[in-house]
Amino acid sequence: MTPARIIDSHHHLWDLSKVHYPWLMQRGVKRFFGDPTPIQRNYLSADFKSDHGKLKVVNSVHIQVGAENGLNEAQWVDAQTRSNSLPSAQVSFCDLTALDATEQLDQLSMLTSLRGIRQIVGRSPSEDAQTGTDGLIASPAFGNGLSLLQARKLSFDLQLIPEQMLRMACLLEGYPSLSVSLCHMGSPWYQSGAGLATWKAGIQELAKNPNIHCKLSGLVMFNHGWRPEDFKPYIEHVLESFGEGRVMFGSNFPVDGLHTGYEQLVDAYIQCINELGKVNLDAIFHDNAAAFYRLTR
Known part of the structure; x- marks a missing residue:
């Protein structure tokens, strides 16, 4: 079985002559996802x-990707949605803890392609210790920012690591109508033992909230020498926890492209899902993202 149409719910574009990405342009620095050197070029x-x-990719969602100026990136992406068939919509950056968060959202909301906001809560244990993003969960200002999104009916793309899941699940209980999309299946760093148990428990807790969806994306970042069978236990647990109605495909290209081809990645995900039994591929690869991000094709 293969999906009839695909919506890619998580990818990136960049024009390095128009928008600056400090993380991307660092030289000689390896990140948790690998060496960025091969993607230090325009990706349009x-x-x-x-x-x-x-592959019949009929819609796609651009996810903010650490620009020096988030509004500049969002305006550039909005222009791409008007001049190209893809991407179709975007999730932009806003510092929800900022004193001017309301004004930032006012400006972003003028863009017709805007569907939601991503402010990264966790990237990797070592990086979070340096950046302090782990402190967002306990920040009253961050909670106030989530309230602003809820009131505006904007979604929140949640990127975090397993150790943060239980605390974040508790926080999100206070925002009963906020739609949340969990990026990269919650960053499953661990392959076995207590670490894997932490991830599994966190996934189950987040899945109890009916407003939280989960992206089947980014697994290649955590396993550079991957094989399709490596993905299966994670995909199985996510589908058991969220159900096929709250899981959606995202390629995370071009970042995942450091370690795989796009069609190879899609084939691997489809193989794993098909091996799990009767699962609605059209829901995972198209319908769920169409509903969550309000896409029409």
Whole structure:
């Protein structure tokens, strides 16, 4: 079985002559996802289409990717949605803890492509210790920012690590109508033992909230020498926890493209899902993202 149409709910584009990305342009620095050197070049809609090849990707969602100026990036992406068939919508950056968060959201909301906000809560244990992003969960200002999103009916893309899941699940109970999309299946760093148990428990707790969806994305970042069978235990647990109605595909290209081809990645996910039994691939690869991000094709 294969999906009839695909919506890629999580990918990135960049034009390095228009928007600056400090993390991307660092030289000689390896990140948790690998060495960024091969992707230190423009990655535009035409490149994205070339990567997905013959696959029928009918819609896509651009996710903010650490620009020096988030509004600048969002305005550039909005122009891409008007001049290209992909991307179709975007999730932008806003510092929800800022004193001017309301004004930032006012400006972003003028963009017709805007669907939600991502402010990263956790990247990796070592990086979070340096950046202090782990402190967001306990920040009253961050909680106030989530309230602003809820009131505006904007979604929140949640990127975090397993150790943060239980605390974040507790926090999100206070925002009963906020739609949340869990990026990269909650960053499953651990392959076995207590670490894997932490991830599994966190996934189950987050899944209790009916407003939280989960992206089948980013697994390649955590296993650079991957094989399709490596993904299966994670996909199985996510589907058991969230159900096929709250899981959606995202490629995380071009970052995952450091370690895989686009069609190879899609084939691996489909293989794993098909081996789990009767699962609605059209829901995971199209319908759920269409509903969550309000996409029409």
